[in-house]
Amino acid sequence: MAASKISAVWLLLALVIAMANGQGLKVGFYVKTCPSVESIVKKTIDDVIAVSPSLGGPLLRMHFHDCFVRGCDGSVLLNSTQDSQAEKDSIPNLSLRGYQIIDRAKSAVEKECPDVVSCADIVALVARDVTVALKGPSWNVETGRRDGRVSISNEALTNLPSPFSNITTLIQGWQRKGLTPKDLVVLSGSHTIGTSHCPAFTNRLYNFTGKGDTDPSLDSNYIAELKKKCAPNDQTTLVEMDPGSFKTFDKNYYALVRKRRGLFQSDSALLNSSKTRIYVRHQAEHFKSSFFEDFGNSMVKMGRIEVLTGSAGEIRKVCGRVN
Template sequence: MTSLKLFLGFFLQFIFLLSVVNAQGLTVGFYSQTCPQAEAIVKNVTAQVMSVAPSLGAPLMRMHFHDCFVRGCDGSVLLNSSTNQAEKDAAPNLSLRGFQVIDRVKSALENACPGVVSCADILALVARDVVVALDGPSWEVETGRRDGSVSNITEALTNLLPPGSNITQLISGFQQKGLSVKDLVVLSGGHTVGTSHCSAFTNRLYNFTGNGDTDPSLDPNYIARLKIKCPQGDQNTLVEMDPGSFRTFDEDYFTLVNKRRGLFQSDAALLNNNETRAYVISQLSNSSSTFFTDFGVSMVNMGRVGVLTGTAGEIRKVCALVN
């Protein structure tokens, strides 16, 4: 048993180191010679979309998260399947929107620089640009990812952390991707924008332990308001994750969490760990908040997870299809 544990320990270290080595193939300005206008094209198309459909900002940011947590940041979330067995067909991904935006960006890039810019890099760049469009921070995006050719519904179900996750599950899930506890709490701050279907949190309102009760970690006054928006049995109504500023990227998320008004159990869970709770409290004052800077750092960290670089993978001509 001891030998087995040692082997597994060395194996996991090897996988993590391999991921780090792969990530070294990423660099800021990767396309400066092969497609110098690449980032400008992505920014321009994204800005056009956001000017008429700002509600797509949060789903497009989430798309990058959901891509990186399954098989790494390889664009696999974009692939179609004739049998509905791809990542995008998994329940956690059914609420993703904006695939047509990625296609539009890819088409513009293919017209300018055929076969050069990967779909995985497009996801990373669009995620940054929609955050900026929502008045959030900017950061230097490392590029050089190549696209994978496998997209599996089961892997999405296994790797995407559900909104009902507790703090132990969240920390473990992030650590398995080589991400820190700080990355967890910072990236959770992405819930400052966007909406959620009632189905993602309705158990907290009506049947938390199976006895028709409510979640004691959720503010009772907030429960009353949510019950008005989400009557029992309502699965489809959309609720703002950051009421009043769900289209503005700001620090308000941490104030909501501290007031026990985080919409998901995974939000409330951030108060159940000393490190994550301390970070939440440290962001309550806008004047001393480090969230904008930290978010850029953690997005770069996440963008390095399981990447394909060099000669691995391919550069897809169409993001939904393997070449």
């Protein structure tokens, strides 16, 4: 009975957040004030990915890291000051790359439409455009966000789900943002592109429970492969999250998770709940996939988290600092 009451509370909280999130956003928000914004951002991203496709993963992840801390308000872009350390300098964000690409897109938009388009909206558009550039799905991006003025390092630590999380922690963390277990497993599929530094998973290879052991939920042959790439104290080596196709957005991630070859504990955790395991199994086993459509839908939902609209916040002139 107690468990059912807790579940009901979480469901109600998620519904309230979902109703509050996204108000003021719409597709085509800039149709009159900056009609060329989407084409400008797309050209910037297409030019970048043609030369540096490895930036696709970090740029997509930047939208996620922005939305989970203070909502989708561009706070992850703000630089630290003498008085405070910003989100981008928090440990979970040290692996993010591509801030200069956001700045490049923002500068191009500013030349065409000064003081109109928020940095938060540019991050959302970039996430869609890098996905498309890497042969993934497209979706209609809702715009109308405004930029926040606050960025606090510790808030990234407390709000961003960890790659070491178990399934209970993951589901609860996503529900607090108004997202469902399905959204969790769908958006985890973004791990089909990009790379990770060794420290995000080497505990699974060398010292999983503090006794010099390996993670039993990770395929033993995969462990052997990863040990060849990552020594116990390796801090710098990058490993592909989806070996062999980490520059192509596809559904191969789910086949890897099903084979116990998900790189992170949070990947393997998707098999530990019927709410997420059934989706992994379906995408891994069936040729006809709903993943691309589902991904677009979940990205739209994520892009509505705690947004600033109307007269709230500001439209930053430069994404790294408040006006």
